[in-house]
Amino acid sequence: MxxxxxxxxxxxxxxxxxxxxxxxxxxxxxxxxxxxxxxxxxxxxxxxxxxxxxxxxxxxxxxxxxxxxxxxxxxxxxxxxxxxxxxxxxxxxxxxxxxxxxxxxxxxxxxxxxxxxxxxxxxxxxxxxxxxxxxxxxxxxxxxxxxxxxxxxxxxxxxxxxxxxxxxxxxxGHPGKPNSGNEASVATTSRNETVAPARGTSAYTSQTQKLPDEYNNLPALEYSICMFLREQPKSKDGYHLHVICKGIKNPDHQGVGRAMDRLMDEGLVYSTIDDNNYNLCIDTEA
The missing domain is CATH 2.40.50.140 (Nucleic acid-binding proteins)
Known part of the structure; x- marks a missing residue:
């Protein structure tokens, strides 16, 4: 357009x-x-x-x-x-x-x-x-x-x-695209949710890795969830909510659960064998 x-x-x-x-x-x-x-x-x-x-x-x-x-x-x-x-x-x-x-x-x-x-x-x-x-x-x-x-x-x-x-x-560049692959950004979350590590220094991202466009505008918590799932080996059963909370070092299971609901609404993740196991909707291969 x-x-x-x-x-x-x-x-x-x-x-x-x-x-x-x-x-x-x-x-x-x-x-x-x-x-x-x-x-x-x-x-x-x-x-x-x-x-x-x-x-x-x-x-x-x-x-x-x-x-x-x-x-x-x-x-x-x-x-x-x-x-x-x-x-x-x-x-x-x-x-x-x-x-x-x-x-x-x-x-x-x-x-x-x-x-x-x-x-x-x-x-x-x-x-x-x-x-x-x-x-x-x-x-x-x-x-x-x-x-x-x-x-x-x-x-x-x-x-x-x-x-x-x-x-x-x-x-x-286009709105929503990252300013730099190595720059950390500051993000805030609501509902007293724990702030995830800055994107440029996330434990689940490579400093030289090009990130998918779908994730660029996500809040910090949702972003860290997607990055964690993206870095895990492929599994048709997905990953349990407890595993995700442990992986992103966020003990607030309810807050992470609400974040998963928002990600499903956005079409970025889906539940697998039950309502507590999740997978990314896109191919996780680099």
Missing amino acids: NQYSENSYYQNTGGGGFLSGSPYGNANGSPGDFGRNRPGGSHSLRPVTIRQIRDATQPHTDSDWKIDNVDVGQVTVVAQVLRCAAQTTNSVYTLDDGTGTIEARHWNDANEGENPEDIEKHERTYVRVMGNIKAYNDKRYINATRIRSCDDPIEPFFHALDSMAATLFYER
Whole structure:
């Protein structure tokens, strides 16, 4: 599902956004390295702030621009038009989104001259600008391919959040994926349940082992149960609740039992020979 194709703010933009399953492009690879130095980023539409454009880098004049060391192609900005001027070959808009100011240049169609009155109507209004980052005489600007008015007063706020989401996506990857295979995370549980060992230091996980996506968002107790079952030899009879409690070093049988019920509701474990023996629903082989 493409976030941009279903969002009214990105409609009629020639496809807008990434034409892949992710809203911000290809997410193959390790977390924390999403889109870095990948050609896919140069063929995408990324929501950004003016400050991000002003902080963008370009190794040399023929290379792609980079934002936070991620290749960026087309960008989209929502900002207020402070000034606009129609010239012979292009129209110049001075934009301000609260993080900085920048000029956007929209080149006139050879067959359609720009009407100065149509240009001036944008002054002191919010617009969405789409285009590429350019520089001339060390001055950065947006080479705009499309400029339209923002009729929805919520759109500037949406864009600010969208820019944050895109930045976090490239920094950390998809929501729910682990930040690092070796980092410990702090988790809390309810109902006075004992907190399991941190994920990065669990006795039942290898530090270099890639963990299944199904487990990444689990609370600490449920996570430790799944990791324990995953590391045990295959058994069609499963493992008894007492064995699981002993294995994860949690003496609260009732709390672990409730956690098992939640895992069954999630479709991650199932009972085997009776209501006290459990197995993982997925293949436990590495």
